[in-house]
Amino acid sequence: MRTEQPKVIHLKDYQAPEYLIDETHLTFELHEDRTLVHAQLVMRRNPQQPAGKLPPLELHGQELELISLALDDRELGLGDYQVSADTLTLQPTAERFVIDSSVVIHPERNTALEGLYKSGKMFCTQCEAEGFRKITYYLDRPDVMSTFTTTVSADKQRYPILLSNGNPLASGEEDDGRHWATWEDPFRKPAYLFALVAGDLWCVEDSFTTLSGREVALRIYVEPENIDKCQHAMDSLKRSMKWDEEVYGREYDLDIFMIVAVNDFNMGAMENKGLNIFNSSAVLARAETATDAAHQRVEAIVAHEYFHNWSGNRVTCRDWFQLSLKEGFTVFRDAGFSADMNSPTVKRIEDVAYLRTYQFAEDAGPMAHSVRPESFIEISNFYTLTVYEKGAEVVRMIQTLLGKDGFRKGSDLYFERHDGQAVTVDDFVKAMEDANGADLSQFKRWYSQAGTPRLAVSEEYDAAAQTYRLTFRQSCPPTPGQPSKQPFVIPVELGLLAADGSDLPLRLEGEAAAQGRSRVLAVTEAEQSFTFVDVAERPLPSLLRGFSAPVKLEFAYDRDQLMFLMQHDSDGFNRWEAGQQLSVQVLGELVGQHQRGEALAMDERLLAAxxxxxxxESLDAAMVAEMLSLPSEAYLTELAEVADVDAIHAAREFARRRIAEALFEPLWQRYQANRAVSRATPYVATAEHFARRALQNIALSYLMLSEKAEVLEACLEQFDQADNMTERLTALAVLVNSPFAAERDQALAAFAEHFKDNPLVMDQWFSVQAGSPLPGGLERVRHLMNHPAFTLKNPNKVRALIGAFANQNLVNFHRADGSGYRFLADQVITLNAMNPQIASRLLAPLTRWRKYDAARQALMKHELERILASGELSSDVYEVVSKSLA
Incomplete structure (x- = not known):
């Protein structure tokens, strides 16, 4: 068991570095049993520090074997420096000096996938957040920015491709079958953006001409068997570059932009300057092997990492507490890109559904933290939905308050003012203020206060005076370390609907004229009222249009009003939202019936809607598909005060079967019509085709609940004849969740045999089975862990099987005997020693133990305590477990 509590890092303790690194010159000698790293650091005293005696220089370093160390060409002896498990300390003798060091590291043993490691036969790196210290001794912090020159040497036959950041400078042969390549990055960057790749890779090449007329070479490197899966990523990259020029005025700055696909990777991708390293799942896409969702994910992640070239690389964060400065802002940017490439309304629906299901749960749990956290033990634990997704919502609210033109002026000023700097959230907000003459001081509470605000709204209509008053009351529940909160600035976009469904003109009391039919109100006080005048009839409010703020809205809509909004609201998001609220009410009623032991009976109004x-048929097919989708069990769990997993599952399954029964004919007609088009039309990865397949597949998922022979036949035809993974995988999933055991087993076997040599497709095969709510889910997962295609060493496999089971298969994971909890705890304990980042991320379902009944709480808490007592824990796992039990 851990005997020392890891050190807590606090934002308030930030101090500027004593020293800076102007130039970094690296040489890597790659061998199969070791790697030698030679580093020359050209350093100086930070001029921002007060003059006086030179302080000691403390460099970061972990798991390094020091071979030699020199200061200004003077070889240092053991008495000239001190080495600990995390640092190397020495005493400079001048304001400017050069450090030369040589270390031995072992990437071939690196299962944590931080620093330099091997993925299969390839060398690659992942240095964010603090992985560079596992490569060489360095000031591994984001506010130390340096130019880098990197030389890599390796066996030419095994590693013909040698890559690093920046532009290629030189290359050559050595006498012993080895070769070398030197890369130079002229832009100053922190060490977390360093990258190196060496392997036997093939390349897809293209080019892009920037607005200023420069030609940029584009290259995507993959292992040979994946060379036919790169075109979608390349097309996405070119669209991203064009969009960033048009929407943000940002032009790419190097002569070459490279992406490398890596099978073993803890994250989705990494924005290293000029050499982006991607999880293979985030770059490889072809119709036969990747779903529509995977194609859209590839497009979004390629855009996200490319956009980081400015929002993260050219302007980076001063310290890791400012992480959302680059991640939240860039998620906002990639969401805008995806909206423009596809359906803006559907993109917004997808983002909000994900936010409310998972980030709101994070806000309500023991790991709740503000968008800019005040402290952490392990920074890897703060690559969270709060920093990314809620951070993006905060940026979106700034745009909502300032308008798109005002936001663009602010971003232009931000990039111009801070190019080449490591800055803070305050610098970003200040640029927005200065560009628009705005005061966002109260708004910044979104960065410092944790939790999801609640916004309760009440109405009052005076027919005689023709006035309509809305009163807003905001509050925010206590979160760890923050028992009370001050009022936020909450932008509420709204409209008022007349009896015929049209939007009424909106004029507030005191205004000379109406200000449109949809407008934004800024709620800044704990309680605040707005009175609209010249309202000739009692309106129905459409509140929080486009989900204009990440809050929990409370307004007493009845079911008839929700049906009216579903049919008439001019805001597409709120039409969907009305349907979700109606479904939540109906499902909540069914949950209550189940808990009381009553026969389940569903409100027919939902069926009518x-x-x-x-x-x-005039509606966008993607919107119809989204509106047909019932709220997930995970979202219903998040809404519940005490989640009754079994009742939620029973209620939702009953509702699905009732919909399938009552709407069989229209579902069957829409399915057949769309499937006929699919059979006659080659696969295209465009929004229109995505929409058609989405409607076709949700119809099939309902129809299979009927257990009719003609539907089974149609499902098998789709599985056998589909020319794309979207239709094939959906057919497999509905078979896996059906009572047709023989057909299910035959389809699973055929799928596995056909795709056994494609790891990413096999991950989908694992997930389909792990997510099945049919009885015996845990036993299926245990059995699948012994499959030859599964390994705990690969993060994608772990997420596909164990993560899918614990996060998506709630009725099996939360079995009353606690076996699901024991299973997850066992995997966390095992992974803690192999890959602490993945182990800590797997813990999320157990951290929410307070959400469940007393018996399950005790079982989940027991497993957390068992993990805590299991031996020496990584700081990653220790932080999550200890905070969850606090």
């Missing part, structure tokens, strides 16, 4: 929806 869905029937109308299916009959309206």
């Amino acid at each position: 869905l029937r109308t929806l299916l009959g309206n």
Whole structure:
């Protein structure tokens, strides 16, 4: 068991570095049993520090074997420096000096996938957040920025491709079958953006001409068997570059932009300057092997990492507490890109559904933290939904308050003012203020206060005076370390609907004229009222249009009003949201019936609304698919004060079967019509085709609940004849969740045999089975862990099987005997020693133990305590477990 509590790092303790690194010159000698790293650091005293006696220089370093160390060409002896498990300390003798060091590291043993490691036969790096210290001794902090020159040497036959950041400078042969290449990055960057790749890789090449007329070489490197899966990523990259020029005025700055696909990677991708390293799942996509969702994910992640070239690389964060400065801002940017490439409304629906299901749960749990955290033990634990997704929502609110033109002025000023600097959230907000003459001081509470605000709204209509008053009351629950909160600035976009469904003109009391039919109100006080005048009839408010703020809205809509909004609201997001609220009310009623032991009976109004929806062929097919989707069990769990997993599952399954029964004919018609088009049309990865397949597949998922022979036949035809993974995988999933055991087993076997040599497709095969709510889920997962295609060493496999089971298969994971909890705890204990980052991320379902009944709480808490007592824990796992039990 751990005997020392890891050190807590606090934002308030930030101090500028004593020393800076102007130039970094690295030489890597790659061998199969070791790697030699030679580093020359050209350093100086930070001029921002007060003059006086030179302080000691403390460099970061972990798991390094020091071979030699020199200061200004003077070889240092053992008495000239001190080495600990995390640092190397020495005493400079001048304001400017050069450090030369040589170390031995072992990437071939590196299972944590931080620093330099091997993925299969390839050398690669992952240095964010603090992985560079596992490569050489360095000031491994984001506010130390340096130019880098990197030389890599390796066996030419095994590693013909040698890559690093920047532009290629020189290359050559050695006498012993080895070769070398030197790369130079002229832009100052922190060490976390360093990258190196060496391997036997093939390349897809293209080019892009920037607005100023420069030609940029584009290259995507993959292992030979994946060379036919790169075109979608390349097309996405070119679209991203064009979009960033047009929307943000940002032009790429190097002569070459490279992406490398890596099979073993803890994250989705990494924005290293000029050499982006991607999890292979985030770059490889072809119709036969990747779903529509995977194609859209590739497009979004390629855009995200490319956009980081400015929002993260050219302007980076001063310290890791400012992480959302680059991640939240860039998620906001990639969401805008994806919205423009596809359906803006559907993109918004997807983002909000994910945020409310998972980030709101994070806000309500023991790991709740503000967008800019005040402290952490392990920075890897703060690559969270709060920093990324809520951080993006905070940036979106700034745009909502300032308008798109004002936001663009602010971003232009931010990039111009801070190019080449490591800055803070305050610098970003200040640029927005200065560009628009705005005061965002109260708004910044979104960065410092944790939790999800609640916004309760009440109405009052005066027919005689023709006034309509909305009163807003905001509050925010206590979170760890923050028992009370001050009022936020909450932008509420709204409209008022007349009896015929049209938007009424909006004029507030005191205004000379109406200000449009949809507008933004800034709620800044704990309680605040707004009175609209010249309202000739009692309106129905459409509140929080486009989900204009990440809050929990409370307004007493009845079911008839929700049906009206579903049919008439001019805001597409709020039409969907009305359907979700109606479904939540109906499902909540069914949960209550189940808990009381009553026969389940569903409100027919939901069926009527869905029937109308299916009959309206003028609606976007993607929107129809989204509106047909019932709220997930995970979202219903998040809404519950005490989650009754079994009742939620029973209620939702009953509702699905009732919809399938009542709406069989329109569902069958829409399915057949869309499937006919699919059979006659080659696969295209465009929004229109995505929408058609989405509607076709959700219809099939309902229809299979009927257990009718003609539907089974259609499902098998789709599985056998589909020319794309979207249709094939959906057919497999509905078979796996059906009572047709023989057909299910045959389809699973055929799928595995056909795709056994494609790791990413096999990950989908694992996930389909791990997510099945049919009885015996845990036993299936245990069995699948012994499959030849599964290994705990690969993060994608772990997420596909263990993560899918614990996060998506709630009824099996939360079995009353606690076996699901024991299983997850066992995997965390095992992974703690292999890959602490993945181990800590797997813990999330157990950290929410307070959400469940007393018996499950005790079982989940026991497993957390068992993990804590299991031996020496990584700081990653220790932080999550200890905070969860506090």
